[in-house]
Amino acid sequence: MRSSIRTRLLAAFLVVAVASALGLSVYFLSELESYGLRKLEERLNSESLVLAGMVAAQMNASGEHVLSQGRAVALRDELARLGPMIATHVRILDAEGVALVDSAEPGDIGARYDKTPEVASALEGTRGAATRITENGRVALYVANPVMVNGRVAGVAYTSATTFSIRTLLRDYRLRLGAAVLLFVVLAFVLTEVLSQWLSAPLRDLARTAVAFAGGDHSVRVRPRGSSEIRALGDAFNEMADEVQTVMSELTEEERRKTRFVSDVSHELRTPLTAIRGAAETLLDGDVPEDDARQFLSTIVRESARLSRLANDLLTLQRIEGATGELPITRVDLGETAQHAIEGLAPLTESRGVRVILEGSAPPVLGDKDRLQQVLGNLIDNASRMTPEGGTVRVLVSSEGRESVVRVLDEGPGIAEEDIPHVFDRFYRAQASRDRSSGGAGLGLAIVSAIVRSHAGTVAAASRPEGGTAFTVRFPSAAG
Numbered sequence: 001m002r003s004s005i006r007t008r009l010l011a012a013f014l015v016v017a018v019a020s021a022l023g024l025s026v027y028f029l030s031e032l033e034s035y036g037l038r039k040l041e042e043r044l045n046s047e048s049l050v051l052a053g054m055v056a057a058q059m060n061a062s063g064e065h066v067l068s069q070g071r072a073v074a075l076r077d078e079l080a081r082l083g084p085m086i087a088t089h090v091r092i093l094d095a096e097g098v099a100l101v102d103s104a105e106p107g108d109i110g111a112r113y114d115k116t117p118e119v120a121s122a123l124e125g126t127r128g129a130a131t132r133i134t135e136n137g138r139v140a141l142y143v144a145n146p147v148m149v150n151g152r153v154a155g156v157a158y159t160s161a162t163t164f165s166i167r168t169l170l171r172d173y174r175l176r177l178g179a180a181v182l183l184f185v186v187l188a189f190v191l192t193e194v195l196s197q198w199l200s201a202p203l204r205d206l207a208r209t210a211v212a213f214a215g216g217d218h219s220v221r222v223r224p225r226g227s228s229e230i231r232a233l234g235d236a237f238n239e240m241a242d243e244v245q246t247v248m249s250e251l252t253e254e255e256r257r258k259t260r261f262v263s264d265v266s267h268e269l270r271t272p273l274t275a276i277r278g279a280a281e282t283l284l285d286g287d288v289p290e291d292d293a294r295q296f297l298s299t300i301v302r303e304s305a306r307l308s309r310l311a312n313d314l315l316t317l318q319r320i321e322g323a324t325g326e327l328p329i330t331r332v333d334l335g336e337t338a339q340h341a342i343e344g345l346a347p348l349t350e351s352r353g354v355r356v357i358l359e360g361s362a363p364p365v366l367g368d369k370d371r372l373q374q375v376l377g378n379l380i381d382n383a384s385r386m387t388p389e390g391g392t393v394r395v396l397v398s399s400e401g402r403e404s405v406v407r408v409l410d411e412g413p414g415i416a417e418e419d420i421p422h423v424f425d426r427f428y429r430a431q432a433s434r435d436r437s438s439g440g441a442g443l444g445l446a447i448v449s450a451i452v453r454s455h456a457g458t459v460a461a462a463s464r465p466e467g468g469t470a471f472t473v474r475f476p477s478a479a480g
């Protein structure tokens with residue numbers, strides 16, 4: 001079972017806290033022990049020097065050159081008198097290292113110390129000191145200073161004392177130390193719990209938000225807080241969530257468009273297919289007058305052509321919107337392109353009794369000349385269908401700022417305000433007069449919009465105050 005980050009933080013903090021406490025405790029106890037030993041050695045050395053000086057002064061005063069039994073008795077009496085003021089163990093040794101005086105009871109008078117390193121140093125005329133561990137684990141310090149009489153070593157002032165060590169301290173105060181350690185662990189645990197809760201709170205919030213996001217609530221976001229790393233993680237999560245939400249919205253919209261497209265195509269196909277089937281079944285029944293038969297065949301041809309136009313428009317729109325390659329870019333004169341479109345539509349516009357006028361000029365644009373001619377051709381064809389017989393379609397080419405602009409104006413009934421946002425949608429018809437009888441499938445303006453967008457341009461429709469509709473196309477002008 002995997003542990004949470006809070007548990008890991010708690011364990012890590014406890015380990016660090018306890019290890020730090022133990023390490024600091026050992027360090028400070030060691031320093032305390034070293035300090036105590038230095039001070040004790042200084043005291044022992046001072047007492048040894050005072051004692052050596054006192055013995056030397058007495059011997060010089062009496063003219064003695066060696067420590068005698070009589071002098072030893074006098075020194076024992078003197079130590080007995082000073083005993084309450086001396087806290088250390090004091091011995092006075094003769095020139096052979098034999099104990100003549102011992103402040104302890106019963107003492108070890110007569111014992112030889114000439115083999116101990118510190119006494120051997122003192123017998124040679126220099127100060128000696130040593131540290132040893134006693135049987136009960138305490139630390140014992142020994143200091144020996146020579147008693148100098150007339151430049152010769154007449155004896156040794158030998159002092160010693162015992163003090164604590166870390167081991168004896170832990171042994172003597174184990175209950176107190178145990179209670180202190182337990183209290184420290186409890187306090188460390190409480191503090192660590194509080195810290196781990198505080199540090200892991202932003203991560204828990206992030207985890208809850210991530211679970212909610214994964215569950216489908218794409219509106220949730222993290223409030224970045226905590227350390228810089230956690231805030232960076234929260235910001236990264238929010239950026240990812242924004243991107244995912246955008247993608248999901250786009251996918252939802254795309255799915256909606258596909259569903260509507262399938263529905264629209266099905267609707268568009270139903271009428272011509274029904275007409276073709278009805279006419280074909282009537283002809284199959286036989287015994288149809290020749291005039292009626294020709295009318296049914298004409299219906300089949302007309303609706304078949306309409307289906308062919310619909311299929312061609314759909315393929316054109318798919319190629320434009322699904323194109324992944326670069327357009328064949330050239331410098332295109334919009335006035336010249338509009339003129340070619342007008343000439344190509346001349347037979348159709350003349351049959352409708354509509355006149356088309358081209359006015360103005362504009363800087364060239366970069367684009368695919370054939371596609372741009374298709375845009376203007378579709379707009380002019382659409383305007384001529386909406387303009388009554390005897391009317392005029394005006395194509396105005398101009399320059400506005402850094403844009404080359406083409407406006408196609410008709411004299412039709414105009415567009416209702418509520419229809420304007422939808423005129424470039426697939427299969428959308430603003431009114432019944434622009435329905436199947438006019439031959440359109442509702443894809444011409446959708447093709448116009450797709451081509452214009454692929455050229456980094458814009459297209460808009462608006463009703464004219466004096467009547468009719470104005471379609472305005474804008475392209476970035478080519479520099480130079």
